[in-house]
Amino acid sequence: MKNIARTVGFKPGERNIFFHILTACNLSCRHCYINKKQHGTEQLSKEQIVKWMTLFADADKKSNMIFLGGEPTLHPDLPFAIEKAKELGYFVTVDSNGYLFHELLHKTTPGLLDFLSFSLDGPDSQTNDPIRGEGVFDICTANIARAVSAGFHVSVIYTVSRKNLHALHRMVPLLEKLQVKKFFIQVLGLRGKSARADSEEVSRVSREQWLDTVPEVARLAAEKGIHVTYPKVFLLAEEKFECAGLVAENYFIFPNGRVYQCPLCEDHPINAYMIENNRLVKNEGLDEDSFFKLNIAEGCVMNKLLQPDTIEYDDKGVPLYRISCCLLKQEIG
């Protein structure tokens, strides 16, 4: 039904490959989740990119290839990688911070690149730039406008924190003005910089703040013809809990060869797989998939281990709600 948010269950036969082709970036966002100690500092070569993409290609499944960094457009071979990904049958997305290095818009085409996604954390420079860096809002929005007018399918990702929740509703007129038809609202994950003690200012919003604001802004955006996706986060009593690590296929690949199935695990050396000599190898012993099977009253195990403050309990110690898999989404529009 139109304009009612629906939960998008994990789809059997669909897979998402989140491919970090380098970790370098021109920005230094306050909530950056890249952790070079864990993810390396390498920039993959053209040959490695093709070989690693081939490891995950499967013509029988709908496979999404999402190129990430760092800033993926800093990689001079990104247009080549996009073309190869398309040849291998992937639906291709690039997530950029908006700088579009190496003239990406001139070196690829909307026929090869299915979606170009821009990260923006505010509807104006006063909100966005204290989080993402001075001058970033103007550059990012100018490049969104260029990409839209060049015929690319453009989406925007907004990572909600205490620093920018108040401005989320003002994204709706901005997206309309920029003619962006797809909007992803993201919850701040406690990884990388935001997991550190000094990150108080860019911290997660409370359950009440999230539920009071995000679904309503998504509804308002949907009324304007914008398709919105946001994480479920809090399950209702009657909703089923499922761990994507068990029922879906998601691979988060880093340039040092680590391959995770769960993004919450990325700050820890518990990756289920490793790429070694261009081969995908299953890690043995205690790794992330040992946790996926644990059945706990709080829902997501990794959330309970890494972000216990997100759960509230009654006076008997029973959780008041369960936390969904971070990969479970709501859609509206």
Ligand code: SF4
């Ligand atoms: S643009 Fe992305 S990789 Fe770069 S600093 Fe910001 S969050 Fe980190």
Ligand code: SF4
């Ligand atoms: S976020 Fe939680 S539920 Fe989702 S894959 Fe990771 S451990 Fe499983």
